[in-house]
Structures are given as C-alpha cells and as structure tokens.
Amino acid sequence: MLWLAVAVMGGRALGGGDDGEVRRRLLALPGIGPWTVDYLALRVLGDRDALPAGDLVLRRALGATAREVVTVAEAWRPWRAYAVTHLWTASAYL
Known part of the structure; x- marks a missing residue:
C-alpha cells in the first residue's frame, strides 16, 4: 500500500482523467489488484456501479x-x- 500512498500524494493515482483512466493507473501500481480498485472506486471515486466481485x-x-x-x-x-x-x-x- 506504500505505492498507493506515494502515487496519491504525487497526484499520479487518483487525480485527473475519467474513472477508467484512474482505474488503469491504480491497477498499474504494485500490489493493487481488481478488488482494491473496485473498492476505491466505490468509496473514493463515488462510482455508484462499482462492484468488488471478489469481496x-x-x-x-x-x-x-x-x-x-x-x-x-x-x-x-x-x-x-x-x-x-x-x-x-x-x-x-x-
């Protein structure tokens, strides 16, 4: 999760772009998988259709x-x- 914190602080993970682009950037981070991306989409991005299916x-x-x-x-x-x-x-x- 350190990679995620560094990416967020540097504006490279969540800032700018559409949700699809943000999801791609998050998935590119080491240790971040589909569940984490869907969870963040649900909680942080406010994606009302996010589905962390593996939960x-x-x-x-x-x-x-x-x-x-x-x-x-x-x-x-x-x-x-x-x-x-x-x-x-x-x-x-x-």
Whole structure:
C-alpha cells in the first residue's frame, strides 16, 4: 500500500482523467489488484456501479463465487455499489 500512498500524494493515482483512466493507473501500481480498485472506486471515486466481485463478505452473503457475483449483479446496474453496501451492512448483523 506504500505505492498507493506515494502515487496519491504525487497526484499520479487518483487525480485527473475519467474513472477508467484512474482505474488503469491504480491497477498499474504494485500490489493493487481488481478488488482494491473496485473498492476505491466505490468509496473514493463515488462510482455508484462499482462492484468488488471478489469481496469475501459479498461472496458469502450471496453464496456465490466472484464470477457468479458478476452475473447476479448485472440486474443491479447501474446501482451495484449501493447493493454491495446494503449486503455488507446486512452481513454485519447476521
């Protein structure tokens, strides 16, 4: 995560460009994978359709693999991030 902190401080990770460009820059950083990029898109970029499909809590809540999460979540477009947040919250109470 040090790479991410340095990139953010230097304006190379989150600053400027569309969401797709920001995602590509983040993925280019060592140690940053798809889950982290989707999580940051959901929390930092405010992408209402972000889907961290590999998230363990999300997969458990749906009883599905990451690939199956993507398939199920198609019906939630363009609001997948809101559905994810609801599932995370509900899982905290189970």
